[in-house]
Amino acid sequence: MIYLLSDLDFSLPLSNPVVVFSLVLFIILFAPILFNKIKVPHIIGLILAGMIVGPYGLNLLLRDSSIVLFGTVGLLYIMFTAGLEIDLEEFRKNRITSLVFGLFTFLLPIGLGSVAVYYVLNFSWPTAILVASMFATHTLLAYPIASKYGINRIRSVTLTIGGTIITDILALLVLAAVIGTTRGDIDATFWVQLAISTLVFGAIIFFVFPLIARWFFKKFEDAVSQYIFVLAMVFLGAFLAELAGLEHIIGAFLAGLALNRFIPHSSALMNRIEFVGNAFFIPFFLISVGMLIDFSVLFKGLGALKVAAVMTVLGVLTKYLAALLTQKTFRLSPLERGMIYGLSTARVGATLAIVLVGYNIIIGETPTGEPIRLLNEDVLNGTIIMILITCTISSFVVERTAQQLALQEENVPRDEGDSNERILISLAYPDTVTELIDFGMMLKPRHSNVPVYALNIISDESDNGKTKTIAKKMMDKAVHHAAATEQTILPLTRFDVNVSNGIIYTLKEQNITDLIIGLHRSANQHNFLGATADSILRHTSETIFIYKSVQPFNTLKRLVVVVTIKAELEPGFAHWFSKLTTIAKEAGLPIDFFATPETIKELQDQQAAQKAEVKISCHAFSNWDDFLIFSREVKKDDLLVIVSSRKDHVSYQPSLEKLPYYLSNYFGSNSFIMLYPQQVERGIKMDDVQFVDGSLAETISDSVAQVSKAGRLWKRLFRKV
Structure with a gap:
């Protein structure tokens, strides 16, 4: 054993890929648990863990290409899931609000920031504008917290997501303009090319991507293939964004928006996407952010400390003012303002992109031959400190506000009829189980406790031995498919004289309100619904969906x-x-x-x-x-x-x-x-019930034409019969 251990390299930073990967997994596992005990959001826990094990902490891990790779995937994953989970109808209704917030959260930081950086830090105007553009950007770092509490589709979250895209695009355009001006290679041709490439990119995302996705999901039902396809489309969108001269996070978000309707929120595919992201890619990104943080820069002179203080104060203040103006403009609640502010305070992705690009641009040399950078080391280090502080504030604010909004959502009065709803899915053929279960789950309102039953009837007319085996396989498939969507199916198997009798009596016993049955295989114009469905329709009063x-x-x-x-x-x-x-x-x-x-x-x-x-x-x-x-x-x-x-x-x-x-x-x-x-009521026919008012008897059918509301009609019926 000692001999074998002597062959392993334990020098710091660790280089053995097995040891490195194991360490990262243990950090992902235990960091949230440990920091949650002291009431620190798990996001901050992972960032702090990355800082501790990173090159500026214990130096256990080097921020090498593998960490950068998985960190980039995690950042793109956050933006992709934000686009994927957004409520498109809510987004359409709030598009003006998103636009206004996007302008507020861009113009205030870049306006106030440019002036403050120019006069307080004594930077040149191009540098001041570039630094201020970092105040304007923000990253939806705390979005997983809102998603965890089930409020990721409310108005304040939706408009913040829309505003994020607007402000990041504008900030990155400022970056392009400042760099082009500094290098002297920006002209009208540059803007024309950027506009054309952006339009082409948008057309591919919103017209070509849906065509490809619809074709793929029709042809391939394998769960692994579907997940890999989605991931490939995300990175293709990110790559196309970079080709168009935009940031990759914009491409990931728009890819999520384009695939939104192809991945229902209650589907098994959505559950897999969220699981892999929350379990692996997003934590990797947070750890990689922590590894950038170097607190020692605060003790190397007042330059970095002064820059960090100015950047942090302006970054936090201007985002709060933008959220406050949005609240006053559209009469939002204080909790909605808090959610907007919390989500828009954190800076990571676009901010890092801007500071690293600016840091790598050489605009001259000192008399001693040292390079003069567009953004110096003080700005680089100040940016890292600002990232840590704003991410911490964002996580705490969103955690607290999300809890209150979630409680508020739970206390909203629900339709009392929902509590009495019960959905029954009748399964007859193994090859239609998945489609019927998916349809049944869509009938159930999101976050609802409406029970959903899956029923199979074993009739006396069938071969019981073979039928039992098929029934068990169908039920297992139904339960497994529902579990993949984090939903619960209550399986029922019934023995009866025939299928229709079994379904009818199950409806009565379980107080079912909605029945789903598949169209039988031999349906034609002479025998369309089939004997089973005809019998059910004659002897039941529940809502029935016959699905093909x-x-x-x-x-x-x-x-x-x-x-x-x-x-x-x-x-x-x-x-x-x-x-x-x-x-x-x-x-x-x-x-x-x-x-x-x-x-x-x-x-x-x-x-x-x-x-x-x-x-x-x-x-x-x-x-x-x-x-x-x-x-x-x-x-x-x-x-x-x-x-x-x-x-x-x-x-x-x-x-x-x-x-x-x-x-x-x-x-x-x-x-x-x-x-x-x-x-x-079952069995009541219109011709069998008459009004008796002492004069001429009128049937209900004759009275219907004079009644405008169904409720009034039936109240009159029961009052007079």
């Missing part, structure tokens, strides 16, 4: 919802509208409704009442004999949803009988959902 999946949900572009006449008079109208908007929000899809003017008005009222945060368009459609016009309207990547009705109910119409023919012959290449709204 042709392509993965994350490759769809929009929901096209065709609503039957008088659908607004059905008691389940508000419920199915809520479910469709939940699906659209989770998948990042717009909804195009086609309905009568009366139904459209009710849809718009529901959108306002439920505060549905999705993009909705409404189009008049009432002649169901012209249903084939949707063969032109519905594109290949659209999901067609038909809000139908059970027979003998208020929104039923004979034209619905033609749907099997249309769907079988004209929409075979489309994914679609047949949606049957919830009814009041």
Whole structure:
């Protein structure tokens, strides 16, 4: 043993790759635990750990190319996940707010900073402007904290992310302008080339990337392949940004924005992305930042100390003023201001890029032959101190504010109906388990405790031995797939006379509100829904979704919802509208409704009442004999949803009988959902219940045309029967 140990090199800094990697992993494991015990955010714990083991601490690790590589990956990962997790609809609504905040958080630091650096530190104007541009930039270092508390999609976080991109782009343009002016090689051609390359880069990111992603996710379902593809697209975006003359962090963020709708927040792929980033890449980046910090510079003279003090005070103050102005301009709450300030205070990525570029530019020589740099060592060391202090402030502020905002979100009154919701997914074929589970999870509101059940029926008509084996495999696959998304499926296996009876009695026993079943394999225009679905529709009143999946949900572009006449008079109208908007929000899809003017008005009222945060368009459609016009309207990547009705109910119409023919012959290449709204009572038919008022008896069907709200209709029904 002693002989073997003598062959190992334990000289400092450590060079054995096995030992180095092991040490880093133990730091990632234990540093957050130790620092959390003294109430220090884990982000600061990792930075301090990097400082301790780095070249300016115990010198255990050298900040070599491998540390720089993984650190760069971690920085890009933070920006990518910020773009990936952003709520696109919220981002669209707050785009003006983001723009204004971006201008505030750029103009205030660079304006006040330039003047202060010029007069207090006695730097030249080009140097002063370049130093001030470092005040203007910021890094979303504390974004993982907001994500951990589940508030990464709220307004203050979304507008800060948008403002980050704006201020970093402007700061990097200042860097290009100052360097070009210093070297004397900047002219109109430079700006024209930069503008053209930026436009080309933007076109590739927002038009070519989605085409590639949609093709890939349609063709490849392997989990490992999908993750590697996403990572490759992130680094391709970062590389293209550098080719365009921009910073790589901009490319990573925009790549996340372009892939946003292809990776639903509740998907297994999103869970893998977050897991790998939080477990490995992002901690590596934080450790690499800590290894840059050298506190000894504070004792080498007043120059670095003075620069560090000025930079830190201005950096913290100007970001607070920008957050305060944004709050006053848009009447935000103090907590929202705190979140904006916390997220925008930390400097790492773009700041380091600016100071290192400026430090490496030689603008002259001293009489003794020493180089004169655009940014001297005092600025370099002061920047490192500013990075540590601003990252510490950012982490503490975001940690405290995120806790309060998370509590505030939990205390927001929820729809009482959600507490009674239960979703049941009926599984019949092994090859459709994944699609049905994904769809079922999308029906469940985010952060909701709505239980989701997976059911398989073993009927007396089947070969029990073989069926049991298939049922077990399906249930195992369903539970495993749900677990990959950090969701829970409650598996149910039932023995019954036939499948429809098993499903019907399970609905009663478990108080199910929403049932999902797949379209049977041999569906055609003569036997479209099948005997099982027909029986379920006749004997149940719950909301039923009959789903046929042709392509993965994350490759769809929009929901096209065709609503039957008088659908607004059905008691389940508000419920199915809520479910469709939940699906659209989770998948990042717009909804195009086609309905009568009366139904459209009710849809718009529901959108306002439920505060549905999705993009909705409404189009008049009432002649169901012209249903084939949707063969032109519905594109290949659209999901067609038909809000139908059970027979003998208020929104039923004979034209619905033609749907099997249309769907079988004209929409075979489309994914679609047949949606049957919830009814009041099973077995109640419109012709069986009459009003008795002492004069002429009127049926409910005759009265429906005079009633505008479904609730009023059913209250009158129960009052008079």
